[in-house]
Amino acid sequence: MPDLRGDNSRELLKNLRNTLARVGDGQARLDRITRLIAEGMGTDVCSIYLCRDERTLELCATQGLNPGAVHKSRLHFGEGLVGRVAAEANPINTANAAREKGFRFMPETDEQYFNALLGVPIQRLGSVVGVLVVQSRESRLYSDDEIYALEVIAMVIAEMQELGAFTGEGRAMSKPHQRPLLIRGISGQEGATEGVVFRHELPIVISEPVADDPEAEKRRLLDAIDRLRISIDDLLSANMSDAGGEQREVMKAYRMFANSRGWVTRLIDGIDSGLAAEVAVEKEQSATRARMARAPDPYLRSRLHDLDDLSNRLLRLLTEKESADDVAIPDGAILVARNIGPGDLLSYGKALRGIVLEEGSVGSHATIIARAWSIPVVLHAETVTIEAMNGDVILVDGDQGLVHLRPEETVKTAFHDKIAMQAEAQEAYAALRTLPAVSTDGIRITMHMNAGLMVDLPSLVPSGAEGVGLFRTELQFLIRNAVPKRDELARLYSGIMDSARGLPVYFRTLDIGSDKVLPYMNPEDEPNPAMGWRAVRITLDRPGIMRMQVQALLRATKGRPLWVMFPMIAQFEEFKQARQLVMKEVEKEKALGHKVPEEIRIGAMLETPSLAFAADRFFELTDFISIGGNDLKQFFFAADRQNERVRRRYDTLNVSFLSFIRQIADRCDALGTPVGFCGEDAGRPLEAVCIAAMGLRSLSMRPASIGPVKHLLRKTDLGELRSVIQGSMDAGNTSVRPAVTEWMGSNV
Numbered sequence: 001m002p003d004l005r006g007d008n009s010r011e012l013l014k015n016l017r018n019t020l021a022r023v024g025d026g027q028a029r030l031d032r033i034t035r036l037i038a039e040g041m042g043t044d045v046c047s048i049y050l051c052r053d054e055r056t057l058e059l060c061a062t063q064g065l066n067p068g069a070v071h072k073s074r075l076h077f078g079e080g081l082v083g084r085v086a087a088e089a090n091p092i093n094t095a096n097a098a099r100e101k102g103f104r105f106m107p108e109t110d111e112q113y114f115n116a117l118l119g120v121p122i123q124r125l126g127s128v129v130g131v132l133v134v135q136s137r138e139s140r141l142y143s144d145d146e147i148y149a150l151e152v153i154a155m156v157i158a159e160m161q162e163l164g165a166f167t168g169e170g171r172a173m174s175k176p177h178q179r180p181l182l183i184r185g186i187s188g189q190e191g192a193t194e195g196v197v198f199r200h201e202l203p204i205v206i207s208e209p210v211a212d213d214p215e216a217e218k219r220r221l222l223d224a225i226d227r228l229r230i231s232i233d234d235l236l237s238a239n240m241s242d243a244g245g246e247q248r249e250v251m252k253a254y255r256m257f258a259n260s261r262g263w264v265t266r267l268i269d270g271i272d273s274g275l276a277a278e279v280a281v282e283k284e285q286s287a288t289r290a291r292m293a294r295a296p297d298p299y300l301r302s303r304l305h306d307l308d309d310l311s312n313r314l315l316r317l318l319t320e321k322e323s324a325d326d327v328a329i330p331d332g333a334i335l336v337a338r339n340i341g342p343g344d345l346l347s348y349g350k351a352l353r354g355i356v357l358e359e360g361s362v363g364s365h366a367t368i369i370a371r372a373w374s375i376p377v378v379l380h381a382e383t384v385t386i387e388a389m390n391g392d393v394i395l396v397d398g399d400q401g402l403v404h405l406r407p408e409e410t411v412k413t414a415f416h417d418k419i420a421m422q423a424e425a426q427e428a429y430a431a432l433r434t435l436p437a438v439s440t441d442g443i444r445i446t447m448h449m450n451a452g453l454m455v456d457l458p459s460l461v462p463s464g465a466e467g468v469g470l471f472r473t474e475l476q477f478l479i480r481n482a483v484p485k486r487d488e489l490a491r492l493y494s495g496i497m498d499s500a501r502g503l504p505v506y507f508r509t510l511d512i513g514s515d516k517v518l519p520y521m522n523p524e525d526e527p528n529p530a531m532g533w534r535a536v537r538i539t540l541d542r543p544g545i546m547r548m549q550v551q552a553l554l555r556a557t558k559g560r561p562l563w564v565m566f567p568m569i570a571q572f573e574e575f576k577q578a579r580q581l582v583m584k585e586v587e588k589e590k591a592l593g594h595k596v597p598e599e600i601r602i603g604a605m606l607e608t609p610s611l612a613f614a615a616d617r618f619f620e621l622t623d624f625i626s627i628g629g630n631d632l633k634q635f636f637f638a639a640d641r642q643n644e645r646v647r648r649r650y651d652t653l654n655v656s657f658l659s660f661i662r663q664i665a666d667r668c669d670a671l672g673t674p675v676g677f678c679g680e681d682a683g684r685p686l687e688a689v690c691i692a693a694m695g696l697r698s699l700s701m702r703p704a705s706i707g708p709v710k711h712l713l714r715k716t717d718l719g720e721l722r723s724v725i726q727g728s729m730d731a732g733n734t735s736v737r738p739a740v741t742e743w744m745g746s747n748v
């Protein structure tokens with residue numbers, strides 16, 4: 001077995017590069033590469049599997065296996081050992097493949113003669129594009145040097161693939177970035193739009209993956225690292241505004257990584273093996289991304305994320321790409337980026353038709369601005385920055401969080417129909433804006449909107465909302481890097497009340513914990529965070545922050561009425577304590593001679609089933625109840641609202657859940673407690689009218705849902721609907737949905 005570090009590795013890479021330079025089609029190149037690797041590494045077999053589509057690997061070339069299996073043998077990600085390498089983006093090294101867990105025998109390849117197997121992912125910018133495999137008859141484990149060498153070769157193959165080296169006619173692979181692709185993300189802002197890809201940062205192109213002169217390459221790398229460190233220090237020392245505070249924390253983490261010796265050593269090792277500096281950085285980045293995908297701990301994930309971002313910055317410095325500022329924004333531009341800061345977004349202005357981010361979060365500054373401009377946004381669109389090229393046609397479905405890249409004609413047509421229908425529906429809904437939300441049997445429902453940021457408020461009037469039924473105050477805390485100051489919050493809350501122009505705003509006190517982890521709070525290591533130390537449990541245990549928030553709210557009113565409610569109240573005592581805290585603050589304000597609200601209504605969110613069974617006295621003391629359906633449903637069915645596997649398993653129109661809602665409505669009615677519903681289901685027309693039929697008279701939802709819900713409500717006889725629901729319950733069904741849908745079809 002040849003020594004695969006240093007000179008030998010460089011020699012092998014050079015041969016690979018020469019193969020690329022030779023005339024010949026893609027298939028001939030692949031064939032020659034497998035021969036070179038098997039010879040160079042002294043193995044009996046070398047095979048290259050490339051992705052036919054996102055989840056399918058195809059044997060594209062082999063030295064040693066049955067050549068008849070080439071372009072015939074296919075595996076899904078996760079299938080067999082090769083599929084497992086792709087799915088886990090991690091090497092597999094085994095002395096006896098047939099005994100390895102997950103082994104799947106592929107008779108067409110004649111691989112039964114080989115015992116040892118080493119497979120490494122072929123990945124570019126962290127995305128797996130294939131698998132490189134060597135096999136030997138002898139039963140042995142490959143050495144660390146061999147693994148490293150094969151990983152280095154895989155990097156070069158990935159770059160060659162990106163450059164289109166393996167494309168050709170017939171059975172060969174088609175050019176990269178030409179396939180239609182559906183990417184699933186999450187919705188950042190609703191709406192459907194079509195346009196062309198506009199990359200915020202130009203894609204990284206590496207035309208020379210193998211370097212002849214390692215010393216020159218190291219100098220280039222170290223120079224780029226120096227520039228990276230300087231740019232980070234500059235950013236850190238710059239007098240950043242409050243909005244940049246979050247960035248400062250990230251920069252500090254960057255600086256720590258940029259100065260880490262281990263990181264630089266690993267990059268230099270890659271260059272010593274013959275890689276160009278850029279590819280050495282990419283190799284390290286791929287390893288980071290694979291670790292990130294496996295890291296169970298969110299804190300560790302976010303640190304790895306910083307490291308990944310750092311690699312990106314370094315790659316840009318090495319490739320010295322022109323900045324996106326130099327590129328004209330095309331008509332119908334849909335911005336595609338890993339992430340984007342508010343400054344960049346503001347500089348593009350409203351020229352953008354849509355935004356697709358690989359990362360981002362609903363509470364991020366960029367999303368906030370996009371929402372204010374009503375630009376459809378899809379977040380967490382994985383791989384979009386690797387796949388999307390400037391000018392590609394792209395369809396953005398902000399309602400479903402879907403992105404169609406380079407869509408087929410049929411998808412385009414269906415999408416155009418959707419856009420046209422939405423436009424028509426929007427017109428119809430707009431016409432309803434000033435009409436009351438009344439059912440055909442005369443039941444009046446109050447329609448409120450949910451909000452969390454100042455930029456949401458302009459939607460109040462156009463949506464026809466009669467107030468803000470849920471103001472999620474934690475968003476203000478989530479977008480900052482430190483606890484906001486009381487006066488700052490008071491100004492903000494006051495601005496919100498001003499924008500609401502006398503309409504009620506139900507402020508919910510800080511609801512953090514569970515998935516809402518403040519960037520400046522040490523994350524709690526809880527086995528079950530949704531049922532852990534969250535919401536009012538935190539603020540009662542650490543009352544300082546709630547006191548400050550309540551003071552800010554009281555001062556913001558300047559004498560106007562105040563609605564305030566507490567999240568996740570699970571028992572009467574918690575409500576009593578929280579209420580008492582507010583009352584005490586009122587007294588303190590009075591003692592200070594400050595104006596206090598002319599009227600204060602203090603309510604509880606009913607998000608745990610236990611509260612529905614609290615003593616009558618609770619219902620009498622609370623001024624109102626707001627059912628937080630998202631949490632209530634997760635606790636009622638014991639089904640994590642964040643877990644895609646179980647999230648949709650239980651229907652909101654399930655007989656048990658609707659009966660429970662009716663029971664709460666009846667109890668509140670009997671005890672004279674106003675009750676509303678503010679979970680996501682309030683914004684789904686069918687669910688909303690069923691909830692109303694159960695006796696709820698106030699619904700709070702996303703502004704865009706008010707039109708559709710009001711539209712259906714105004715055509716529905718709630719009394720009749722209640723009978724239909726009862727009939728379905730009596731018939732012993734699990735969900736009333738089929739009966740309700742059928743009734744709607746013929747009666748509404």
Ligand code: PEP
Binds near residue numbers: 511
């Ligand atoms: C709810 O749980 O239904 C709710 C409105 O609160 P959040 O979604 O913010 O937890």
Ligand code: MG
Binds near residue numbers: 567628631
């Ligand atoms: Mg909740």
